[in-house]
Amino acid sequence: MVVGIDGDKREKAGITRRRFTLGVLIASVAGAFGSLFALLKVLSPEKKGGGYVTTIQPGDKLVYAKGGNMGAPLRASSLNVGDAALAFPAGKSSNPANLVQVIKLQETEFKPPIHIDLTDRGFVAYSAICTHLGCTVSWVKNQQAPAASYTECFCHNSIFDPSRGAKVMGGPAPIPLAQIGVKVADDGTLVFTSDFTGPIGPQVG
């Protein structure tokens, strides 16, 4: 056992010079390294307006998001029943939260919980960002029965029913894709008429 200068005084044995020095050493090293944890905050920057925040305004024109005519206005006449296309609002394609999937179906196919008032002549649009882990959803077209086509995310095979408000029919997606209002304008192009009906993007954290 370590004995201090006044080794004869028993009650002083609790704090010896060696223990005191060791304590100071541990405290200072812990303090020095502990303060470094402040750096972790610097290294994990907050992004302004983080997450998927859409900038779509009612009245924005829909343009093709990919393919040969990328950026060209999406015309109602170019989609037949059972067709779908990925679209951005014109001039706002840099924000991935703005990506939508426009689908043309028979109007008679629409069933709740779809927002009928947000559709027009069989055109319905949903956020194209999967609510599972943020991949872009794809359109699985059924050539024989166009009404049996559906939206699928190829990352982990979440399946959404476009005629029922993109209800989750299978797979790990937690909530439906949010619907957004579209209508056919007088010049035959498609325009947005509302904001998304619910949250978009991955539902984590």
Place this chain on the structure above:
Amino acid sequence: MSIFTWFDERLELKKFKAKFLVKTFPTHPTFLLGELALFSFITLVATGVFLGFLYEPSTKMVSLFGAMVPAAYASVVKIDILPLGMIIRRIHHWSAMLMIAAVLTHLMRIYFTSAYRKPREINWLIGLCLLGTAMVAAFTGYLLPYSQFSVTATSIAYYVSKSVPWVGDWMSRLLFAGEFPSDGTVPRFFFMHVMLIPATLIGLISLHLLVIVKQKHTEPRSNRNRKEAEGGRRLIGIPIWPEQAVISLSFYLFLLFVVVLMATYVPLNPIETYGPPSPGTPVMRPDWYFLPVYGFLKLIPGDLSFTFLGGKITPETIGGVIFPGLLFLAAALMPFLDRWKEPQHYIANPLQRPFTTSLGVGAGVFLCMTAVAGYIDVLHITPNRMTAYAILATLAAWGVTYTLLRRYSRKRGPDV
């Protein structure tokens, strides 16, 4: 005066030779699996240095053949069109797959022969850290070419790390330098991939080797009588220099031959086909070692989320964090559950350890089934049915192995 003498007079090389170069290696070929991992790592560093000279860690848009693409993507396309460039990149990728395969089979060899038992618990834990770090190394490498595949894969990982309860938000911003995709992610991943993770790997590998030099290899039980007859504590085998060195070198050269052959003829991660990031996600699967997690994510129903002590547990948390976390934890606990008073220096016969062997077989079948679950879309199996198959196959594999080995080991008597 020879060069050797010159150095020997200054560094006492002869002493070193007498002390370390006589270390004995067991001769069984399964003892080469660890070396296979080490050699793959050396190839990775060598090819990585080449790629590092040419790669540009930036997502700034630049012009490439008239199209505007991220600078990182452009630099990798430029590597691919250099003489031998694409082959070097493929050797790098194949070696990464091979390294993880080698680490896994090495782990299996240690597990099934119970070589993790006292006194080798430390090296078992270091080995698990090596496996985890190697997988992180591979993962950070996914993003660097910044193709459509890279961005999709990294985005998935971003949301998985964000789904960690309590610290997920902060942790994902630390790892991905803010929210993904952001301009900071590629430089940060580049730094981790070429500096932080290799340095960690080198540190862990050195520790792993130091411990094996100190503790010596395990050896077959059949060596025991011979050893006792010779009265020595020394391992029966061959010395590092020159026998093992020659075997290792020829083994490495053969490995290089195989890897170069595969890199030449088997395309891998064709970024020109994937293209730069764009809207739309095609069907894409991760490299084989991430398939279990990828498949597991597909199996968890979307409505399975709940709150626990203020932390939100989502399907992504369960599939991407809790599932792999529990696997590693179970493996880490193994030597502490399989406790022995005396140090064990002989490997056990897996046929005579029904419990550990059947547990390992069950876990292996489970991982294979979750990997198969990654293909439910092409197999046309619903997630619930696949979950049932996975559970049944795992229980069957575990139960059958246990029953058979139990009967066998009773008949054979205890391990001798």
